[in-house]
Amino acid sequence: MKKIIFATGNEGKMREIREILRDLDAQVLSMKEAGIETGIEENGTTFEENATIKAQAVAAQAKKAAAISQAEIVVLADDSGLEIDYLNKEPGIYSARYLGEDTPYAIKNKNLIDRLEGVPDNKRTARFVCAIAAVLPDGSVITTRGVIEGRIDYEEKGKNGFGYDPIFYVPEYGRTTAELSMEEKNHVSHRARALKAMKGELKSRFL
Helix, strand or coil: CEEEEECCCCHHHHHHHHHHHCCCCEEEEECCCCCCCCCCCCCCCCHHHHHHHHHHHHHHHHHHCCCCCHHHEEEEEEEEEEEEHHHCCEEHHHHHHCCCCCCCHHHHHHHHHHHCCCCCHHHCEEEEEEEEEEECCCCCEEEEEEEEEEEECCCCCCCCCCCCHHHEEECCCCEECCCCCHHHHHHHCHHHHHHHHHHHHHHHHCC
């Protein structure tokens, strides 16, 4: 069976990925499941560049993994982040490292809410952006992008998401992304949109 390795160790993210890719005729593995460990310096200036850097680094390690046939795998990686218009699109590509990589998201979320104190709804506009890069068996790279528009809420709400989900309010649902069900989130999220676009590319080029 062909394999898709996703360059992440985040179990919450892997649940979303497996749900969206479940109908593909391929085994979907995390880096850990594929036995790959590598330090990756994300020094790109765009979401697409960082996703490509991660995918290529993991693909290079996959070539060395005896248990994995390079001819049978595609490596996917994503880079995503939150852009807040009032804060000049911060934290942007630094979303995962905002206030430090090991800083709990509850602290990051509170900091952003505090920085928007007194700012009205119409100026709290924000978006989640996700770029996904795929390294195909021949080494070529393709990228896709997904975006969801919303605004920053006034407090954390919901337990179904992770990261910045509890403060990102989606007007069309009247809830934060952390309050959406998995089915709803996989329909509208930035990662879902980028991943669905990538799924179409993989069906035509790999599967």
